[in-house]
Amino acid sequence: MHKKTIVELAQGLKDREFSSVELTKYYLDRINKSDLNAFITVTDDLAMIQAQAADDKIAAGDSGILTGIPYAHKDIFCTKGVKTSAGSKMLDNFVSPYDATVSHKLNSEDLVMLGKANMDEFAMGSSNENSYYGEVKNPWNKTKIPGGSSGGSAASVAAGLSVFATGTDTGGSIRQPSSLCGITGLKPTYGRISRYGMIAYASSLDQAGPMTKTAQDSAIVLNAMAGFDEKDSTSAQVDVPDYTANLNNSIEGLTIGLPKEFFSEGLDDVVASSVMAAVKEFEKMGATVKEVSLPNSAYAIPTYYIVAPCECSSNLSRLDGVRYGYRCEDPKDLEDLYLRSRSEAFGDEVKRRIMIGAYALSAGYYDAYYLKAQKTRHLISDDFKKAFTEVDVIMGPVSPTTAFDLGSVKDPVSMYLADIYTLSANLAGLPGMSIPAGFAQNLPVGLQLIGDYWSESKLLNIAHQFQLQTDWHTKEPQEN
Amino acid sequence: MQWETVIGLEIHAQLSTKSKIFSAASTKFGQEPNSQACAVDLGLPGVLPVLNKEAVDKAIRFGLAVNAHINQRNVFDRKNYFYPDLPKGYQISQLDWPIVGEGEIEISIGDETKIIGVTRAHLEEDAGKSVHDMFDDYSAIDLNRAGTPLLEIVSEPDMRSAKEAVAYAKKIHALVQYIGICDGNMQEGSFRCDANVSIRPMGQEKLGTRAELKNINSFKFLEKAINLEVERQQDIIEDGGEVVQETRLYDAVKNETRSMRSKEEANDYRYFPDPDLLPVEISDEMLENIKSELPELPQEKKARFINDLGLNDYDADVLTSQKSLADYFEIMLEGNTSNAKLCANWVMGELSASLNKNQIEIDNSPVSAQDLSLLITRIGDDTISGKIAKDVFKAIWDGEGSADEIIDAKGLKQMTDTGAIEAIVDEIIANNAPQVEQFKSGNEKILGFFVGQAMKATQGKANPKLLNELLRSKLS
Numbered sequence: 001m002h003k004k005t006i007v008e009l010a011q012g013l014k015d016r017e018f019s020s021v022e023l024t025k026y027y028l029d030r031i032n033k034s035d036l037n038a039f040i041t042v043t044d045d046l047a048m049i050q051a052q053a054a055d056d057k058i059a060a061g062d063s064g065i066l067t068g069i070p071y072a073h074k075d076i077f078c079t080k081g082v083k084t085s086a087g088s089k090m091l092d093n094f095v096s097p098y099d100a101t102v103s104h105k106l107n108s109e110d111l112v113m114l115g116k117a118n119m120d121e122f123a124m125g126s127s128n129e130n131s132y133y134g135e136v137k138n139p140w141n142k143t144k145i146p147g148g149s150s151g152g153s154a155a156s157v158a159a160g161l162s163v164f165a166t167g168t169d170t171g172g173s174i175r176q177p178s179s180l181c182g183i184t185g186l187k188p189t190y191g192r193i194s195r196y197g198m199i200a201y202a203s204s205l206d207q208a209g210p211m212t213k214t215a216q217d218s219a220i221v222l223n224a225m226a227g228f229d230e231k232d233s234t235s236a237q238v239d240v241p242d243y244t245a246n247l248n249n250s251i252e253g254l255t256i257g258l259p260k261e262f263f264s265e266g267l268d269d270v271v272a273s274s275v276m277a278a279v280k281e282f283e284k285m286g287a288t289v290k291e292v293s294l295p296n297s298a299y300a301i302p303t304y305y306i307v308a309p310c311e312c313s314s315n316l317s318r319l320d321g322v323r324y325g326y327r328c329e330d331p332k333d334l335e336d337l338y339l340r341s342r343s344e345a346f347g348d349e350v351k352r353r354i355m356i357g358a359y360a361l362s363a364g365y366y367d368a369y370y371l372k373a374q375k376t377r378h379l380i381s382d383d384f385k386k387a388f389t390e391v392d393v394i395m396g397p398v399s400p401t402t403a404f405d406l407g408s409v410k411d412p413v414s415m416y417l418a419d420i421y422t423l424s425a426n427l428a429g430l431p432g433m434s435i436p437a438g439f440a441q442n443l444p445v446g447l448q449l450i451g452d453y454w455s456e457s458k459l460l461n462i463a464h465q466f467q468l469q470t471d472w473h474t475k476e477p478q479e480n
Numbered sequence: 481m482q483w484e485t486v487i488g489l490e491i492h493a494q495l496s497t498k499s500k501i502f503s504a505a506s507t508k509f510g511q512e513p514n515s516q517a518c519a520v521d522l523g524l525p526g527v528l529p530v531l532n533k534e535a536v537d538k539a540i541r542f543g544l545a546v547n548a549h550i551n552q553r554n555v556f557d558r559k560n561y562f563y564p565d566l567p568k569g570y571q572i573s574q575l576d577w578p579i580v581g582e583g584e585i586e587i588s589i590g591d592e593t594k595i596i597g598v599t600r601a602h603l604e605e606d607a608g609k610s611v612h613d614m615f616d617d618y619s620a621i622d623l624n625r626a627g628t629p630l631l632e633i634v635s636e637p638d639m640r641s642a643k644e645a646v647a648y649a650k651k652i653h654a655l656v657q658y659i660g661i662c663d664g665n666m667q668e669g670s671f672r673c674d675a676n677v678s679i680r681p682m683g684q685e686k687l688g689t690r691a692e693l694k695n696i697n698s699f700k701f702l703e704k705a706i707n708l709e710v711e712r713q714q715d716i717i718e719d720g721g722e723v724v725q726e727t728r729l730y731d732a733v734k735n736e737t738r739s740m741r742s743k744e745e746a747n748d749y750r751y752f753p754d755p756d757l758l759p760v761e762i763s764d765e766m767l768e769n770i771k772s773e774l775p776e777l778p779q780e781k782k783a784r785f786i787n788d789l790g791l792n793d794y795d796a797d798v799l800t801s802q803k804s805l806a807d808y809f810e811i812m813l814e815g816n817t818s819n820a821k822l823c824a825n826w827v828m829g830e831l832s833a834s835l836n837k838n839q840i841e842i843d844n845s846p847v848s849a850q851d852l853s854l855l856i857t858r859i860g861d862d863t864i865s866g867k868i869a870k871d872v873f874k875a876i877w878d879g880e881g882s883a884d885e886i887i888d889a890k891g892l893k894q895m896t897d898t899g900a901i902e903a904i905v906d907e908i909i910a911n912n913a914p915q916v917e918q919f920k921s922g923n924e925k926i927l928g929f930f931v932g933q934a935m936k937a938t939q940g941k942a943n944p945k946l947l948n949e950l951l952r953s954k955l956s
Contacts, residue, residue: 078526091525098519100526197526203755232528233757311755314558317569318523322621338562361560361750370752 001026002160003476006217009163010065013058020058020068024051024112027070031114031161036137038152038161040075041083042115050112057110065220066109072156072165075116076123077208078197079103086199087119087131087149090319090326090345100197101229102166102208109224114162118152121347122316123173123201125149126418127409130349135406138181139477140443144403147177153211154181158444158477164212164221168198170205171304172398172422175434178211179398179446182436184463184473185211186218189453190429191236194229200315202308203234205426214473215435215463219243222456238454246457247464252286254462257391259294262421268401274438274445275397281469282395282462290391294383299376300423301416306360306373307427313357316350352412381428384450393462394450397421398434402443425450435463436472444475481718482682485710486690487645487675488599488637491652492630493662494606494670495538501605501629502529502572509668517608517623523567528756531556535629536760538661539579539603540770542631545659545777546598548583552762556603560750565608565621573632575751578602579760580631585655586779587647588797596648597636604630631661637676637687642706646699649673650801651778653699657803658778666697673702677709678723688713689723693737695730705730709737781806789813789820798828804842811849812856819860826856830873847876855883862943868892894943898950901934901942905950908933919955927951 001023004012012018018026024047031042047070054068078084078096080103085091099107106113120130128136128151136151138144139159146155150167154177157165167174169187178185186209193208200206210221222243229235256279263272279289321327321341328344331337346354360369387394399418409415425432430450437447447466451459467473500507503520520527543550555577558570580601586593608626612619633652639645653671656662664671678690693709696702708730713723728737776784778800785796799809805827812823831852835845855876859869864887875886887893895901908930909916919926930951934942 078524084525086525094525096524096526098524195526196528199525200756231530233530234528234755310752314560314570314750314752317560317562318525318567320562320564320569322564323522323567324524334564358750361752363748363750366750366752 002030002163004163005213006066006069006163006220007214009069010067013068014063020051020054020070020112021048023068024048024070024114027114027162031156034159034161036139036142036146036155036159036161037134038118038136038155038159039072039115040085040087040118040131040133040152043082043113046082047112047114050110054110054112064109066111066224068110068112069164070112070114070162071106072115072117072153072162073103073106073113074150074153074166074168075119076168076199077103077166078199079113079116082116084116084199085132086123087121087133088345088347088350089132090342091199092132092326094325096197098197101194101231102225103197105224105227106166111224117150117156117165120149120151120173121350122199122312123149123168123170123206124312124349124353126172126176126415127404127406128152128177129406130347132347137406138403138443140182141403143405144443145180145406147180147399147403149173149177150185150211151177154178154183154185157181157183157211157213160476164210164217166208166225167211168201168206168208169422169426169432170201170207170308171426172419174209174211175398175422175432175446175448176419178434179448180403180444182444182446182472182475182477183211183213184215184218184436184467185209185434186222186456186459187425187432188222188226188456189236189431190426191234192238192431192454192456193225194227194232194235196229196231200311202311203315204311205304205308207426215433215460215467216244216247218433218463219247219460222460241457243457243460246461249461250286251282251462251465254282254287254393255391256282256287256289257292257387257394258289259292259297259387259394259396261294261297262396266400266417266420267397268440270440271397271399271401271445274440275395275447278437278447278466278470279395281466285465285469292387292391292394294380294387294424296376296379296383297424300380300427301420303373303376303380303427304419304423305356305416306369307377309353309357310361310370310373311357312350313354313361316346316354319345321345349412377427380424384424384428384430384452388452393455393459396448396450398446398448402440402445421448429453431456431459433459433463435466436475437470438472439475444472483679483710483714484682484684485640485642485706486637486678486680486687487639487642487706489635489639489645489649490674490676491633491635491649492672492674493542493633493652493656495535495629495631495661496663496670497532497534497538497629499532499534500627501532501535501603503627505627507628511624513620513622514624517626521567521623521627523569529572529754531757531760532629535603536579536762537770538629539601539631540762540767541659541661541774542601542633542656543580543583544771544774545655546580546583546585548598548601549581550762550767551577551579551581552764552767553577553759554579554762555759556754556757557751558754561747563607563610564619565610565623565626567608567623567626571605571607572754572757573604574602577759579762585648585651587644587651589643589647594638594644596638596644599634599636601631601633604632606630637678642703642710645675645706646703649702650699654778654802659775669697672697675702675706675709677706677713679710679713679717689725691723691725691737692727693730694727694740697732701730701732704735705737708735712737778803778806791820791824795824795828799824802842808842808845808849812853815853816856816860819856822859823853823856826852830870834877846879847873851876851882858883858887862894862896862945863887864892864894865940865944868894868940892941895938895941896943896946898946901938901947902950904934904937904942905930905947905954908937909954916955927955930955
């Protein structure tokens with residue numbers, strides 16, 4: 001059952017092979033038996049209520065494709081009446097009084113939320129080792145990291161603890177764990193999905209997206225998540241097409257761009273060969289390949305690690321121990337309240353980024369850091385604009401390596417280097433995907449697709465066509 | 481040493497929008513604490529600001545009214561600092577790209593007029609309120625005010641005295657009410673002034689070190705606070721000291737200013753563009769629409785009063801100094817277009833004197849504009865004389881009824897019956913032969929004696945004009 005896709009489960013529900021209640025119980029049981037630590041909160045009771053409601057709708061003939069489908073919701077999305085922690089001690093006691101727009105949209109599809117997925121604290125991390133609730137294990141090898149920050153979401157889908165999960169991607173947080181866990185992850189164009197109620201890490205980069213087993217499932221979930229939201233001024237007033245409509249289009253004649261900068265030193269040979277094998281597969285399907293250059297991509301890491309910390313240093317200021325969240329014991333005055341509440345509740349990586357950001361924004365440094373980073377960001381965007389005049393899609397690795405050992409990367413800068421191929425799409429606001437493209441050392445390798453603005457339909461079409469020809473996405477980790 | 485005072489003002493005008501600048505919560509004043517703060521105002525995790533277009537509209541109106549350049553692309557920034565009544569840990573404001581650029585406004589001090597430069601005006605959100613005297617061990621926070629739209633209007637350091645500063649502040653105060661963007665209520669904090677004050681030796685170009693005075697909530701206090709500060713700075717310099725750049729709090733009770741924080745202690749606000757809000761784009765069309773809907777501005781109204789109604793410069797200036805006063809006057813004019821000067825005299829004379837004496841605002845005047853208008857009509861149509869009208873005014877003020885009711889009830893209607901007045905005149909002439917002789921021998925002044933006698937006989941009700949004519953014709 002847990003090997004089935006959304007499309008297959010929806011058919012089973014429709015044909016009354018099983019009910020949503022049965023399906024939900026089945027997944028809850030798997031979650032309870034799992035030792036991956038993929039969830040921060042399991043919402044058993046709520047899930048059963050939602051499943052029953054979904055079954056009623058199905059019985060009444062009033063159901064859609066997602067009715068009664070169980071999923072995992074990243075714990076960064078506010079969910080009314082349910083603890084929303086963002087993986088932090090700071091919000092361990094925070095029960096959101098309101099629903100994020102994404103939560104609301106998924107609820108209105110009559111989906112069943114199994115629980116809130118584990119994540120790096122405030123989405124800051126590439127290994128899911130920065131969670132207050134402990135590290136998440138990679139289902140393919142429990143001594144390995146699942147990737148981050150949406151590590152709980154990726155592990156949940158890969159291990160069949162939910163048929164899909166939501167994720168958010170600020171610098172690769174959907175694509176990188178999808179790659180390392182062997183699932184299909186999509187980060188849409190910035191502004192495609194509302195950020196309202198999604199706890200902000202770096203506002204100009206954050207974007208939600210679906211994490212699924214297949215591209216087809218991804219299209220179905222994106223249909224439910226996307227759209228303009230008047231509560232989010234940065235969400236785009238761009239029509240939402242039916243993302244499943246073009247899945248079966250032929251990709252013959254597709255021009256694939258391979259940025260030479262994505263295949264230089266630092267990329268593991270085993271990853272490179274899986275990626276190149278996948279590209280060959282596309283050539284077999286009638287695509288042509290062209291080398292392109294993204295000359296400023298070398299600056300993606302420094303640019304990102306200025307912009308994101310600057311924004312996060314301000315976004316996290318509201319977590320001050322005054323109105324909600326963690327407050328230290330017996331503060332002796334206001335300064336003590338601020339200092340101790342924040343010192344005691346934030347993890348090291350969050351503190352590090354807040355300090356970098358506050359420093360880079362301070363008087364006398366602003367021009368040298370923030371403004372410079374904004375200029376570089378434009379240059380990175382311009383590289384892509386130029387490339388997309390020549391090619392339809394850009395392909396490359398998602399991560400320079402396969403999943404590394406838990407606890408093995410201790411130096412933050414080495415950890416930041418793991419994001420080298422994913423950051424550019426966030427800085428430019430472009431849509432990107434990771435799809436399963438092979439294995440190395442028994443660990444999944446993902447292929448990254450980066451498209452032009454609003455080209456989600458195209459990316460999903462390309463990914464789906466690939467998945468029709470390959471079976472990497474159907475591989476399952478061995479259970480225990 | 482002769483010193484010159486240099487003053488610039490920063491005025492915070494609360495824009496009278498129904499909802500807050502970045503949320504749908506109400507801006508109504510005086511509600512239960514924290515009853516008007518929604519998720520956005522509370523700064524909950526995940527919430528996002530959405531700009532209230534009405535606030536943009538009102539800011540543009542101000543810009544147009546001071547002939548300013550409107551920045552058709554302007555940007556919101558975050559001003560970062562921690563304070564418990566600042567829920568997000570930053571205030572959304574505008575730094576480098578304010579909505580309103582350079583403009584100017586003319587002020588009058590006595591017979592002199594002067595142009596004061598407006599440097600800029602920008603939109604921002606207000607913070608909440610901290611209450612420190614409600615509980616023994618805690619401070620309380622009321623976030624009802626958090627997110628209320630403010631327009632911060634920054635002047636050039638163009639003012640040279642406390643009087644000029646007050647004239648400028650009053651002018652802006654009147655203007656924002658004229659154009660309907662702020663209720664101007666200083667007690668409720670809808671209109672607040674901070675003053676940057678420095679002094680320099682007369683004739684010196686370079687500005688002295690300034691102090692910023694805060695917490696001034698009336699024009700009277702503005703004048704006092706500035707004068708206090710000028711004295712303080714003079715004392716320091718004349719004693720060989722140096723003024724330090726600092727923020728000083730005005731204490732109206734003790735009538736003193738005291739240091740709040742020095743430049744060294746000032747926050748580094750780490751401004752940067754708010755990534756949750758797109759730059760504001762104002763189209764030419766939007767600008768044209770707002771321009772066409774702009775009400776008559778005080779300076780335009782003043783010109784009209786002079787050119788169309790024949791008022792003098794002083795009267796027109798006083799009548800347009802406050803919107804409420806101008807509105808009152810214009811309601812009176814509706815029934816008295818030909819008596820504009822008389823209306824003006826009454827508003828600025830009898831009415832203003834009574835209001836001042838009783839410390840009543842014109843909006844709450846016991847004599848309404850309609851009441852006074854009718855009274856003027858009755859003077860104009862010779863029903864009563866100006867002298868009698870003063871008694872009628874007092875009776876209206878005391879709530880005895882309308883002008884017509886009072887005139888009727890007290891029998892104050894002027895005698896306009898020629899026959900009746902003639903009979904009285906004849907009698908007076910018959911009884912006062914010596915005075916008649918004096919008049920005939922050229923003593924014009926004696927005419928007043930006859931008028932007085934006639935008025936006495938008619939209890940002041942004889943139409944003065946008619947009486948004069950009759951007396952002259954009978955005596956000669």
